[in-house]
Amino acid sequence: MTIKTLTTASLTALILGSGTAMADTWRYAFEEALDEVQGVYAQKFKEEVEANSDHEVQLFPFGTLGESDNIMEQAQSGILQFVNQSPGFTGALIPEAQVFFVPYLLPEDQDQLVSFFRNSETITSIFPELYAEQGLELLKMYPEGEVMLTTKTPVESPADLSDVKVRVMTNPLLVESYRAFGATPTPLPWGETYGGLQTGIIDGQENPAFFIESTRMYEVTDHITRLGHNNFTTALMANQEFFEGLDEADQQVIQAAADAAFDHIIDYQQGLTETALEAIMEAKPAMTVTTLTEEQRAPFRETAGDVEATFLEIGGPRAQEVLDQMKADLEAAAAS
Template identity: 75%
Template sequence: MTHIHRLMATAALGLALSAPTAGAETWRYAFEEALDEVQGIFAQKFKEEVEANSDHEIQLFPYGTLGESADTMEQAQAGILQFVDQSPGFTGSLIPEAQVFFVPYLLPTDTETLASFFRNSEAINGMFPELYAEQGLELLTMFPEGEVAITTKEPFASPDELDEVKVRTMTNPLLVESYKAFGATPTPLPWGEVYGALQTNIIQGQENPMFFIESTKMYEVTDHVTMIGHNNFTTAVMANKDFYDGLPEEDRQVIENAIDVAFDHIIEYQKGLHETSIEKIKEAKPSMTFTTLTEEQRAPFREAAQEVEARFIEMTGEGGQAILDQMKKDLAEAQEASSS
């Protein structure tokens, strides 16, 4: 983040802090996307519910208004922000076990199974909150944002064809390991630098859910979209723990109810979003290609995923193993629930 950007972010936060509260509290909520993207839609529903059921006001800060992801996390931990939505991709250095969401081919792509998993998972609802609490954060919920697709300048259908292709990753050690295993050259970059790096060929690829590829116009600087089925983007909504613990029970209940309503809303909102986003990209750039690898083509990527899983255990030890085992159990139960 440049000096001028830090000044702008500080000024924006200063305005927020000086906003009148009319006798009620104003709570600040930052997230990693634009207002009309998935995290923004969730945040707007949360704001609507809190304001309809309390005297409090929620101020929303989309991506970029308060800096990069590292900045908003620091602000949430310091209590400057009351709420923050951030992917485990960025919290992996704080909470190594959260990198489990980047073990390839662990999460299913089916929306119903995913929704059931995130609602009922013991790993998410029972084990992760303790780990987040150690970092001064109250984990309120996690939710899926869509199947991750890879956009590149050249087509590929095997790890060999990704050789020497520089693919942008979040600053997440396990995601770096994944792309190494997939044959590519992982290149961690802050999101604000990605478009320019693709434009100038510093990197040749990046991964994101389809709606984000469309809304951020990644198709303008890449030519091919490939679905290898390796992951579904996950994000987490947190509160500053001291703030949350200091609230009266009534306010905590308002927040929990608003989170539940926003969760249901965002699952419903995402139905068909992947396909709609593809159509929008095709309309904007008819030459863009879309490829879904067959199970046979995915086999070498799945094989590579095994070494990434082993690397996750090396990084996180017994704690990581316990979370991975619990997640696999939770996923099996979600699969059974959605197919019955």
């Protein structure tokens, strides 16, 4: 019997055990390995909580409790106290969160990007209300790195993506984005991606460089293309009933830990992309890494308007408010 086939009741028993020995242990699941960005963030969060309270934080990396949809269900039901998950997967619950998949919306400039995530009214005011409607306390959103496309054939224009099956998260707007790019978007659980590339079920996938390197996606693809279209965003959430049941001191410990982990992960990411690309090229010298010129990006960039229009159609009742405020936040970040 695997974790993925456990019932909610048996999973609860497995994690909690019996008696009250685990009463002060908080459980935190995320979508990556311990040595990847979400894992590094989680370890810093754990360190801060345990240094400033009597509580222990138990970490569950990707796969230990199932796929992304499994850990979200466990967080909503209270089996987990914390979950770190990308809006790519929460889009079905919170359609407004799909705004992060409008291409060429987030800046490439790292200082502007960090300023946006630190100060965004969208993140600090609007999204907490939307997440709360799903029983989740939004603690922090943070960037993980420039998204790059890995394929078996070179990509320099939308025409090069014709009939190319690109694995995407199960997110309607990301599907629309790659369709607009000319590709055939193929939603697929992450655990099936490597095998899918081996067998030809898919022809490519997108992720930050560190994740391409750590998961060895370069072994089953031959080309990395930097379209400049996005930066991978993720979010730390708590079960809202759990969080609201804590005293003010514990809530402050949690928020301070989330803030400290944010600062830590921003510092950690300095040079991470370049280091990962160097490691990929050392492991597979035949791999190509192509940064498209502004002229080559232009036809991809032109699709953003159509994807934005789709977001306003499917992005939930507050889509227009979210998009308008996010653009204002990005303008403020650019001016800072």
